[in-house]
Amino acid sequence: MNVRRSAAVLAATAVIGAAAPAVAASPSPSPSVVTPDGLYGSADPTYDGVWRQSVTLLAQVEQGVDPAEKAVDWLAGQQCANGAFPAFRADAAKACDAKVMVDTNSTAAAVQALAATGGHQDAPGKAVAWLKSVQNKDGGWGYMPGGASDANSTSVVIGALTAVGEQPAKVRTGGRTPYDALLKLALPCTGDGAGAFAYQPDKKGKLAANADATAAAVLGALGEQPTNIQADDDTASASCAKPGDAEQAAHNGASYLARTMAKDKHLTSVLPGSENQPDYGNTADAVVALSAADFHTEATASGRWLAAHALKWAEQSGPAAYAQLVLAAQAAGLNPRDFGGADLVALLNATGPQPRDVPAANESRAPEADDKAAEKDEEGVSVWWIIGVGLVAGIGVGFLISGRNKKRQP
Template sequence: MTTAVRRAAASLLVSALLCGGAALAPSATAAPGRAAVTHASPSGSPKATADRRDTGRHGKKAAKKHHGYRPRPGDAALYGRTNPARDGVARQSLALLGLYAASLRPAAPAVRWLQAQQCADGSFTAYRQTPTAPCDPAAPRDTGATALATQALASVGGQRPRLSAALNWLRTQQNPDGGWGSAPGAPTDATTTSEVIGALAMAGGRPSSVRSPFTDNQAYDALVGLSLPCSASHGAGGFTANPPAPGQRPVADAHATAEGLLGGIGKRFVVAPVQPGPAPSCDPAGAATPEGVARNGAAYLAPLLTPEGAHLTTDSGAADPAATADAVVAMCAAGYGRQAAGALHWLERNGPDWAKRTGPAAYARLIFTAHTAGVDPARFGGTDLVKALQATGLPAAPPATPRPGSSASARPSATASPSPTPSEAAMNPRAVAPAADADTSPVLSGGIWWVAIALVILIAAGVLFVNRHSAHGRPRG
């Protein structure tokens, strides 16, 4: 074998090893919960946000509404089989995040389905029936769905251009108070603002560096503005769903408070367990800081979640498993898991049946809850949530890396990071771009990469040895 042939063979072997290592290493960057709250659309109607919040709520009502719907061939990779017109992007995003929380890599077609829903300007609508055609400029953009899709795409890694486009679009939709509404021009609401905070943080950015071009306010300023003071006669420490109109008395909303708590501490949907600490109390001194109002929000939620069998309800008084799950995630992420134990037990008894009626988004929410509370999602109230979620769509790849955060216990290990994502990095407030995405994927930083490097070195050494041996043994002319 000639030297050229030997070198070509070695080169091909190295390439195969590297490609194989990259294919074996699952790509994951990073994901917090979200409550079912109704907020106003630009026209004053709460429909836009309510539609997105219906993902994971009101299972029987949704099933009747979509009776007779036949899935389109282009939606074969979409999780769930109900009409996606109102919640397709949100549903798919939550499903992908649920798989990420379970350390599973989504099937490639499921990721491609979500990618195809993105408009050229970086935004997402609730659902695009014909993703091969450009987005209609008049089609309503969905701020919350864009934030959820950003979190989901960040969780699979290697999505830097798409993340940059989505984050830059979100930046252009920031309201003067620093927050975001459910759609462009809509009043700020706690849920959407917290979803965008999670998207910014998950993409490796610092939410506090993204400021409104109108006033220089940032997202945390908006959350502070939505909080009630500890001196309030009703709802002390809670959050309102939207800023009250002039002369209107602010009213605390438990669902919005759960979101405000999670956003105020800068967390995402998938968050590692935090060791429980002392019970929260409403502290007037903290009313001017994001973390302070978040802790005050926890003090408002604690009495609603502590008793055995406690749960949040809808405006009509019906049990709201989605909002309850979001509240448990927020309380556990803030270190108040003991105060949410009653609600967790209620979800273990009632959540699986609700999710079975509702679909993939509900299963994903319960997986977030189990993950943050330190409960095995494969044994949540006698149900394997992960298997149930996968049954609603394409099967995912088996676990290949440690979970985003330990869910074996509510007490994290001494070496575990308090968050599954990279530390918040500096971000240009005028041109939002993720500070960490593909470059922090296990493809580049995991053990398989180092194994590949070691093999390259060994192969190169072997080729060099063979070349030298051949040169020494070659007869001189």
């Protein structure tokens, strides 16, 4: 058995208003917004600047790339004095005021990236303090401060807490933890969507299965678990039991994803008014969730499907999609430097400032680093665990980032 580090960042397009609250955002680029120096990607950053920068930096670090200093500085400079981050602010020299819309998802993603890159030691702690201050009484978080808790936002904050060494189970308000909030969104093992998670209850309090929310919640529920669910046992992929705790709920969610993707190896777009077509981002969400829950056979199969079909999508979508595929490939046990014939790391680096150092394509991580990480994982300590979800152009676009050592067959 070899120890591989499994990490992934995933993106999924979901129903507007289902994967995130309504946002006053236009899908058209703002002609007055100039892409800042240091930011990855050339598209209008108004709605995803902090998000795409965060996932790009995370993917680079995971592949041994030393990011450009100005890229890290740009991200840190987006933080407001109260510790929160907005999706983007053009004039970082101007203090944040009531018109600057901060959110939990951008803040949590930035925490994870800055904790991984280092150099701005105070920023992650300030951001986590703000996140704790806006925790809902049910233990969870909504996209906007004070908004109703949802599976995606709660999960990305769990990732931020874990990235700075906090124990999510000890972050309570009203006696409730983030895991309590996720369990309230877990569907039973009977009926449609058995074992899945809902994004939020509908107006009547009913829960409906949501693949993106399920992938997020699987990762969130595993955020503090000391061991991997089912311990490399792929044979349990169809099982579902009453979700009495976060561990079982995560396994149920992964089982739902495995069943849903068993035939085609991908998920299908469910956007209103669009034709049925493969949903590359949501499929990547599912790959990371399956891998995190030790459904390795299923994760690898869908990872290979992405390698054969998702490169054009990533080229059109920009750095966040490339970053997502870099880490999704790794989670699936595939090579990001030769993914469908493409070097995803090189393609990602080319979308922004030149990193300070880039390992050669045939250069692997130092064995001693993986050995030390493996020793920690054997002791029941997850080396790092980061997850998130964000908004792009008014459409819910979820990015799920996870990292943990895996025992995988070579």
